[in-house]
Amino acid sequence: MIRRTCICVSFLALSACGADETASSPTAPIITHPIGTEEIVTSNRPAPEGPLSNPLRNVYFGDLHIHTRNSYDAYLFNVRATPDDAYLYAKGGTIRHPAGFDIKMKSGPLDFLAVTDHAEYLGVLEAIDTPGTEYSKVPYAKDLFSSDTSKVISAFSLFVDSLVSGERREDLSDLSATRSAWQETIESAARHNDPGTFTTFIGYEFTSAPETRNLHRNVIFSGTDVPPLPFSEFESQNPEELWNWLDELREIGTEALAIPHNANAADGTMFEYVKWDGQPIDRAYAEQRLRNEPLVELIQNKGQSETMPLLSPNDEFAGFEVRETYVGSTMPITKFAGSYVRDALKRGLEIETEAGVNPYKIGFVAGSDGHNAASAYAEDNYYANHGVLDGTARQRGSVPPPDYESWEDYYADGRPAGASAGSGGLTAIWAEENTRDALYAGLRRKETYGTSGPRIKVRLFAGYDLDGIDLATDEGVDAAYRQAIPMGGDLTAKPGSTPQIAAIAMQDIDSAPLQRIQIIKGWVDDRGQSHEKVFDMACADDGTVDPLTHRCPDNGAEVDLSTCAISPDKGDAQIAGLWTDPEFDAGQNAFYYARVLENPTCRWSTWDAVRAGIAPNPRRPATIQERAYTSPIWYSPADVD
Amino acid sequence: MSTDTSPRPGLSSLRASGSRAIREPLFQFLLVAIVLFSLNSILNGGEAEGDGQTITIPEGRVLQIAESYRLMSGRAPSRTELEALIADYADEEIAAREATALGLDADDTIIRRRLQQKLTFLVEDSAATSEPTAEDLAAFFDAYQEDYILPARLAFRQIMVSPDKRGDAASDEAAAIFDELKAGADPTPLGDPSMLPKSMAPSPETGIAMVFGQSFAATLFASEEDGWFGPVRSPIGLHLVEITSREPARMPAFAEIETQVAADWMAENRALARSEFEENLRERYDVTIEWPAVYRDGPAGE
Numbered sequence: 001m002i003r004r005t006c007i008c009v010s011f012l013a014l015s016a017c018g019a020d021e022t023a024s025s026p027t028a029p030i031i032t033h034p035i036g037t038e039e040i041v042t043s044n045r046p047a048p049e050g051p052l053s054n055p056l057r058n059v060y061f062g063d064l065h066i067h068t069r070n071s072y073d074a075y076l077f078n079v080r081a082t083p084d085d086a087y088l089y090a091k092g093g094t095i096r097h098p099a100g101f102d103i104k105m106k107s108g109p110l111d112f113l114a115v116t117d118h119a120e121y122l123g124v125l126e127a128i129d130t131p132g133t134e135y136s137k138v139p140y141a142k143d144l145f146s147s148d149t150s151k152v153i154s155a156f157s158l159f160v161d162s163l164v165s166g167e168r169r170e171d172l173s174d175l176s177a178t179r180s181a182w183q184e185t186i187e188s189a190a191r192h193n194d195p196g197t198f199t200t201f202i203g204y205e206f207t208s209a210p211e212t213r214n215l216h217r218n219v220i221f222s223g224t225d226v227p228p229l230p231f232s233e234f235e236s237q238n239p240e241e242l243w244n245w246l247d248e249l250r251e252i253g254t255e256a257l258a259i260p261h262n263a264n265a266a267d268g269t270m271f272e273y274v275k276w277d278g279q280p281i282d283r284a285y286a287e288q289r290l291r292n293e294p295l296v297e298l299i300q301n302k303g304q305s306e307t308m309p310l311l312s313p314n315d316e317f318a319g320f321e322v323r324e325t326y327v328g329s330t331m332p333i334t335k336f337a338g339s340y341v342r343d344a345l346k347r348g349l350e351i352e353t354e355a356g357v358n359p360y361k362i363g364f365v366a367g368s369d370g371h372n373a374a375s376a377y378a379e380d381n382y383y384a385n386h387g388v389l390d391g392t393a394r395q396r397g398s399v400p401p402p403d404y405e406s407w408e409d410y411y412a413d414g415r416p417a418g419a420s421a422g423s424g425g426l427t428a429i430w431a432e433e434n435t436r437d438a439l440y441a442g443l444r445r446k447e448t449y450g451t452s453g454p455r456i457k458v459r460l461f462a463g464y465d466l467d468g469i470d471l472a473t474d475e476g477v478d479a480a481y482r483q484a485i486p487m488g489g490d491l492t493a494k495p496g497s498t499p500q501i502a503a504i505a506m507q508d509i510d511s512a513p514l515q516r517i518q519i520i521k522g523w524v525d526d527r528g529q530s531h532e533k534v535f536d537m538a539c540a541d542d543g544t545v546d547p548l549t550h551r552c553p554d555n556g557a558e559v560d561l562s563t564c565a566i567s568p569d570k571g572d573a574q575i576a577g578l579w580t581d582p583e584f585d586a587g588q589n590a591f592y593y594a595r596v597l598e599n600p601t602c603r604w605s606t607w608d609a610v611r612a613g614i615a616p617n618p619r620r621p622a623t624i625q626e627r628a629y630t631s632p633i634w635y636s637p638a639d640v641d
Numbered sequence: 642m643s644t645d646t647s648p649r650p651g652l653s654s655l656r657a658s659g660s661r662a663i664r665e666p667l668f669q670f671l672l673v674a675i676v677l678f679s680l681n682s683i684l685n686g687g688e689a690e691g692d693g694q695t696i697t698i699p700e701g702r703v704l705q706i707a708e709s710y711r712l713m714s715g716r717a718p719s720r721t722e723l724e725a726l727i728a729d730y731a732d733e734e735i736a737a738r739e740a741t742a743l744g745l746d747a748d749d750t751i752i753r754r755r756l757q758q759k760l761t762f763l764v765e766d767s768a769a770t771s772e773p774t775a776e777d778l779a780a781f782f783d784a785y786q787e788d789y790i791l792p793a794r795l796a797f798r799q800i801m802v803s804p805d806k807r808g809d810a811a812s813d814e815a816a817a818i819f820d821e822l823k824a825g826a827d828p829t830p831l832g833d834p835s836m837l838p839k840s841m842a843p844s845p846e847t848g849i850a851m852v853f854g855q856s857f858a859a860t861l862f863a864s865e866e867d868g869w870f871g872p873v874r875s876p877i878g879l880h881l882v883e884i885t886s887r888e889p890a891r892m893p894a895f896a897e898i899e900t901q902v903a904a905d906w907m908a909e910n911r912a913l914a915r916s917e918f919e920e921n922l923r924e925r926y927d928v929t930i931e932w933p934a935v936y937r938d939g940p941a942g943e
Contacts, residue, residue: 472834
């Protein structure tokens with residue numbers, strides 16, 4: 001442990017000789033001149049700029065998961081866009097897709113972004129592609145950038161093998177390119193952070209995938225004081241070692257957290273009952289995990305990790321963007337328990353019964369995992385996420401290959417359906433202002449939620465005596481913050497009282513109206529066995545929840561698959577509700593989170609087909625119900641220690 | 642949600658012209674050659690003294706290593722910790738010397754670019770230390786005025802009437818609320834509460850569109866109404882709107898954006914210093930190109 005601290009600090013000592021590099025980053029020197037009073041009272045002078053703090057908190061939308069050309073895979077997908085480009089795009093700008101067209105977000109700028117390139121071989125592919133470097137002398141350099149796809153694939157497989165084994169290739173043990181790219185990550189974040197308007201976070205991806213089981217994490221730093229090199233899976237594939245590193249950094253004043261993603265492809269190893277060494281989870285493990293991983297990325301372009309039909313057979317909305325194969329592989333996933341977050345939340349309650357502490361008390365975020373230094377987030381503006389691999393409708397399986405006129409002909413020929421990705425999600429953070437400190441504090445509080453892309457607004461509170469609180473008003477929100485616990489928090493028992501949950505949601509101004517708000521409950525019974533149940537809590541179109549099925553009536557919202565037009569008069573712009581758990585048992589540990597569903601809309605694959613003037617791929621869902629998932633609130637019969 | 646963006650005028654064009662020169666491979670080569678030549682003595686006379694088998698780590702370097710540790714950890718390193726740090730440093734020094742002796746740095750593009758970058762930083766830093774005078778800034782503002790134009794902005798308040806809640810009656814009820822507002826009623830209790838803001842501070846059209854939708858924002862910017870008007874339709878509902886301030890697109894007074902102008906002046910100054918420096922270096926060299934046959938007869942560039 002001490003040895004590692006020394007190594008990490010010594011990197012710093014060495015980089016201190018290069019301190020001039022950062023000093024020259026273009027930070028604007030502030031020239032102060034005395035301002036006369038007459039200037040201050042000028043009537044059309046804009047209000048003083050700078051963060052305006054709202055104690056009732058605003059919601060900010062952003063992405064904590066974007067790759068640029070500094071990622072080894074993105075570079076091979078012909079992505080040449082830099083971290084600077086990623087920030088420009090997130091701020092509403094236009095950049096170039098590797099397939100040669102311009103891309104721009106439909107719904108305006110994001111509020112924050114973290115560029116999270118793979119730590120493994122960070123910046124290395126560009127170095128190999130640069131004549132004259134030591135890197136360019138590796139024997140497979142030519143094949144990597146060959147025009148012969150089979151050569152590219154076999155050269156690329158050297159990297160995949162290395163990632164799966166966790167061993168850094170000896171011929172790429174020189175870290176100078178990585179150091180340079182990491183510096184670029186840090187400096188671009190500094191250049192684009194604009195308190196009050198746009199926040200950047202320094203981050204990277206820890207790409208551990210032992211035997212292709214996905215244990216990837218994004219590491220997000222709270223500030224600018226970051227280590228000289230990221231901790232990669234080549235240091236260790238064991239996430240516990242990553243947490244040790246983060247703990248050590250914290251001791252010397254560098255704060256960061258890790259966010260697991262694509263639990264759905266972890267083959268049951270993301271949320272286990274046991275530690276890496278196979279021993280049961282104990283208090284020390286649980287506390288260390290929570291200290292370093294308070295959040296999980298619930299949905300991104302490689303599918304959602306909330307739950308799936310086999311794990312939640314009574315949840316008719318679980319069959320949404322379910323990933324079928326391991327990452328970078330055609331091998332079907334066969335193990336689901338331990339790979340989905342709802343299941344993890346339940347396991348957490350079970351472990352708490354045994355070990356006295358819940359390692360899976362995790363809040364929700366979402367991201368794109370876009371590898372184009374950008375992501376569309378929207379279905380009707382989709383250009384996929386992997387450079388020249390899926391830049392066209394044909395490549396991504398929404399339009400049949402050239403030799404086939406229709407999907408019918410294609411499947412009649414016995415051809416496979418191929419893999420499919422979603423459009424990617426967004427993280428929402430409730431915070432007082434759009435600054436790094438305020439947003440990071442929101443992440444730490446877990447006052448966050450994830451969406452499947454649309455900027456749906458959701459507030460969620462749990463507490464006692466919430467009757468009459470209207471979350472659509474400032475007074476109501478103020479009362480809720482004083483009397484109740486927001487999403488991500490802990491609620492303890494109040495003798496003789498039953499808790500209530502208040503929620504409100506508003507649609508994305510550029511997307512479809514909302515259909516319903518649901519509460520997902522998980523709890524443990526007296527035998528320590530966990531259960532789950534889905535309750536609709538508020539319905540659009542004046543619907544009332546059936547007390548037996550706990551479901552809203554079908555609101556009849558439809559989609560015209562030839563134009564993607566949606567029912568103009570179905571669904572509500574805003575839905576709110578106050579809910580009491582009809583099965584509440586004051587003595588049981590439980591969690592509650594909200595899932596907000598939009599009316600159905602065309603999936604991106606259907607939009608592609610409509611544009612091409614053909615019928616959509618029948619092996620893909622034609623429509624989806626976009627959604628938001630709030631961080632849970634945990635109820636506990638006793639005081640949480 | 643961000644609703645405003647400040648212009649960053651002039652910078653992109655400056656960057657483009659400044660960086661074009663620096664990206665020329667030929668120029669890079671020349672610059673690196675001179676840097677390597679002048680750095681050679683520094684490298685070989687290295688501050689960790691000694692040759693062959695001896696490396697002396699001078700007191701200044703030890704203090705620097707200790708200070709770096711103190712900055713990160715908040716305390717001075719112990720003797721043992723410092724020994725480990727120094728051992729790491731010595732290892733790097735040894736590796737660096739061996740690598741340099743083998744000439745590994747000589748044709749490595751990454752290292753050459755790094756050296757070039759450091760030289761550029763030196764030049765830019767010396768430029769950054771010169772402070773603009775009031776006249777400098779005024780002249781700069783004059784020259785780039787167009788880049789500083791602020792987009793038109795509106796501030797408004799709104800009362801929303803929800804068709805989701807009121808159904809077919811929404812239009813009539815919006816009209817009734819409009820009459821009340823016209824008669825001077827207090828707007829606070831009127832309409833249906835929502836997660837939308839009841840008022841927005843001065844914001845450009847793009848900022849309002851992000852919250853209320855494109856068509857709503859366009860309607861407001863096209864409106865010349867004083868006092869309450871509407872209803873204006875958004876995806877959320879019917880809105881009665883009062884525009885509380887209008888700012889046409891305008892040239893800001895210098896005092897409002899002085900900080901921005903100063904930052905831009907500094908950036909331009911850095912870029913100018915860099916290109917002057919590059920120009921001076923170029924003048925000291927004659928460049929002869931041995932064109933490969935395949936290119937020799939092609940059409941010449943600019």
